[in-house]
Amino acid sequence: VLSYERELTQLRPLLGDPATDVLIARERREVFSIYPELRIASWAGVLLLATAAGIVLKNNLDRIGPLALAIAIGLASAACYAWVWWRRARASLVDDYVLLLGALLLSACVGFVESQFRVLGDVWQRHLFFLAIAHGVVAYAFRSRMVLSLSITAFAAWLGIEQQPVRIFTSDPPAAQAILCAAILLVWRAIDRRLRPATDFSPLFEHFAANLGLSAGVALMVDDSTRVLGCLWTIALAAGVIVWGVRTRRESFVLYAFLYGVIAVDVLVVNAISDFEGLTLLFIVLSTIAAIIGLILIHSRMKDVR
Amino acid sequence: MNAQEERDRAVRDRAGEWRGEGLISEETRRAVEASIVVSWRSYGVVAQCVFFILTAIGMAAAYGLSHVVGLPLRGVFAGVAFVATAEFLIHQKWFGTGVEAALWIGGLIAMISELPSSGKPEAMLVFAAVCAIAGARVRNPIFGAAAAIFVMIYAEKKGDLGVVTALVIAGIAVLALLREWRRPSTEWLWIVIALALPVAGRFTADDKWWRMTIALYATFGAVALVLAIVKRHHALFFSGAIGLAIAQVELSRKVLSLPLEAKLATGGVFLFALATIVSRALRTRTTGLVVTPSNLTGADEALSVAGALVAHRASQADIPSEPAPAETRAQGDGGFGGAGATGDY
Numbered sequence: 044v045l046s047y048e049r050e051l052t053q054l055r056p057l058l059g060d061p062a063t064d065v066l067i068a069r070e071r072r073e074v075f076s077i078y079p080e081l082r083i084a085s086w087a088g089v090l091l092l093a094t095a096a097g098i099v100l101k102n103n104l105d106r107i108g109p110l111a112l113a114i115a116i117g118l119a120s121a122a123c124y125a126w127v128w129w130r131r132a133r134a135s136l137v138d139d140y141v142l143l144l145g146a147l148l149l150s151a152c153v154g155f156v157e158s159q160f161r162v163l164g165d166v167w168q169r170h171l172f173f174l175a176i177a178h179g180v181v182a183y184a185f186r187s188r189m190v191l192s193l194s195i196t197a198f199a200a201w202l203g204i205e206q207q208p209v210r211i212f213t214s215d216p217p218a219a220q221a222i223l224c225a226a227i228l229l230v231w232r233a234i235d236r237r238l239r240p241a242t243d244f245s246p247l248f249e250h251f252a253a254n255l256g257l258s259a260g261v262a263l264m265v266d267d268s269t270r271v272l273g274c275l276w277t278i279a280l281a282a283g284v285i286v287w288g289v290r291t292r293r294e295s296f297v298l299y300a301f302l303y304g305v306i307a308v309d310v311l312v313v314n315a316i317s318d319f320e321g322l323t324l325l326f327i328v329l330s331t332i333a334a335i336i337g338l339i340l341i342h343s344r345m346k347d348v349r
Numbered sequence: 350m351n352a353q354e355e356r357d358r359a360v361r362d363r364a365g366e367w368r369g370e371g372l373i374s375e376e377t378r379r380a381v382e383a384s385i386v387v388s389w390r391s392y393g394v395v396a397q398c399v400f401f402i403l404t405a406i407g408m409a410a411a412y413g414l415s416h417v418v419g420l421p422l423r424g425v426f427a428g429v430a431f432v433a434t435a436e437f438l439i440h441q442k443w444f445g446t447g448v449e450a451a452l453w454i455g456g457l458i459a460m461i462s463e464l465p466s467s468g469k470p471e472a473m474l475v476f477a478a479v480c481a482i483a484g485a486r487v488r489n490p491i492f493g494a495a496a497a498i499f500v501m502i503y504a505e506k507k508g509d510l511g512v513v514t515a516l517v518i519a520g521i522a523v524l525a526l527l528r529e530w531r532r533p534s535t536e537w538l539w540i541v542i543a544l545a546l547p548v549a550g551r552f553t554a555d556d557k558w559w560r561m562t563i564a565l566y567a568t569f570g571a572v573a574l575v576l577a578i579v580k581r582h583h584a585l586f587f588s589g590a591i592g593l594a595i596a597q598v599e600l601s602r603k604v605l606s607l608p609l610e611a612k613l614a615t616g617g618v619f620l621f622a623l624a625t626i627v628s629r630a631l632r633t634r635t636t637g638l639v640v641t642p643s644n645l646t647g648a649d650e651a652l653s654v655a656g657a658l659v660a661h662r663a664s665q666a667d668i669p670s671e672p673a674p675a676e677t678r679a680q681g682d683g684g685f686g687g688a689g690a691t692g693d694y
Contacts, residue, residue, distance in 0.1 A: 058367075092613070
């Protein structure tokens with residue numbers, strides 16, 4: 044175990060007695076929160092139950108029939124929502140994950156119904172849009188960022204963007220859709236902030252938008268004909284995200300935008316000098332050193348802003 | 350960086366967490382940070398990862414360049430250059446940036462790349478030594494745990510003792526976590542070993558020893574969990590949970606003849622019930638074990654969203670993204686679709 048009791052005692056004049064007493068009680072394990080353990084147990088429970096539901100739908104189609112399966116999963120989802128609604132005045136950590144389970148079951152149910160009964164016919168993809176709306180309404184009703192993330196991924200999927208991180212780096216995902224989705228998310232964020240000034244959803248929109256925009260550039264780099272455009276887009280957007288990250292003191296944005304930017308610069312230059320192997324490797328060595336120095340300077344700048 | 354400097358850095362980093370919890374004001378946070386002077390350049394975990402990746406890319410390119418120019422004994426030269434650079438940076442008070450860690454481990458790996466490949470199990474001990482030396486020099490707990498994993502692989506290759514070795518090392522780490530350490534990096538070494546070794550050991554478990562595997566993991570998990578409750582340490586809770594989960598998975602795989610979905614559902618209901626019962630039992634407590642909201646890392650919220658997306662992916666595996674044409678798909682042939690799902694039908 045580690046104990047910073049001595050350091051906390053020294054900081055008492057700065058921290059004040061109430062805060063110091065609380066922190067020292069923690070160091071002595073007189074107060075020990077198992078909230079993180081319960082959170083992970085609840086998440087694992089959701090993971091297992093939602094996976095089980097998926098397998099039930101997949102393996103029992105012949106035995107039980109699609110209608111009965113859809114009704115069963117739909118009722119289970121409704122039961123989860125009803126439970127959370129009933130307990131909304133005294134919601135606990137576990138209820139957040141019951142809500143997530145309800146949302147996952149709803150996704151499975153709607154997808155299953157669409158695949159089996161083709162309710163929407165040729166425009167079957169619209170079920171993703173309806174799912175995005177449903178998850179969005181639930182997310183706002185219960186202020187759940189986890190459910191909002193499902194809404195955003197359903198919305199992105201409706202626009203044709205795969206959720207799988209690997210897929211987005213192939214030439215298959217449509218870069219234009221990713222950029223469009225990022226733009227819509229930024230508009231959504233602006234409206235959310237306007238209507239709910241105390242919103243805590245903004246970081247989620249920002250992360251999704253930045254990653255969609257930047258990965259769209261990387262997707263463009265895959266194809267020879269759009270490589271230069273992809274590099275330039277990524278460099279420009281990464282620069283913008285870095286500036287915004289420094290101003291708002293958001294280190295994570297700065298870090299991954301910087302990585303995207305370095306990849307784009309390297310691809311752009313290596314694309315031009317790829318016939319000279321030694322020169323290419325030398326450039327990568329030098330660019331890496333420059334990138335490390337650059338990131339250190341940006342980090343220092345962030346500290347200055349702080 | 351000596352022990353006190355490591356502790357100062359840790360306390361300084363915690364000031365932001367205290368501010369986030371509302372325990373102190375922004376002004377107090379600044380005053381705390383200003384009062385603790387840390388002369389070493391160091392960064393948070395995510396930034397360290399980025400610096401590590403950048404440095405690794407640069408080292409790989411430098412090694413490739415030495416190959417292109419036909420440098421003899423390129424592994425030795427590159428390795429010496431990397432380690433010397435790392436030592437220069439440490440001399441310049443870089444510690445915990447990710448750069449010097451990458452240079453140290455990369456340098457040693459470059460050096461041993463010049464050794465003839467024998468294919469013997471003892472090679473694992475060489476990798477273990479590399480990780481241990483680099484880990485000790487830059488006080489990186491992940492390198493230390495990697496060294497322990499290589500020792501476990503050696504024991505598995507040499508005497509089919511992977512699980513036993515993993516749990517013995519994890520057991521030592523669990524016991525080590527019971528005593529008080531001065532250096533945060535030492536504490537982190539034991540934490541990473543206590544969490545990683547039981548998982549790594551599972552991959553060396555043989556079917557013929559399944560009863561022994563279950564017994565060992567169940568014992569390890571139960572002991573760690575009891576110690577966790579007594580000593581109140583998050584790592585012991587998670588290590589114990591890992592041990593018991595592996596024992597349970599093996600037990601259900603070998604003994605229970607239920608369908609997979611029934612096993613998963615039972616496990617899910619058990620975890621939900623456990624979380625509900627414990628949170629209800631402790632909800633009014635203000636001392637001892639409590640359930641007041643607290644974060645384990647600085648990125649708990651981001652991790653919970655990532656966890657939701659992982660659960661979404663897992664729940665919709667093998668699901669098609671679009672329905673099949675009616676004339677080509679017989680009833681009962683397919684899966685189903687979901688938000689952003691993909692798969693075959």
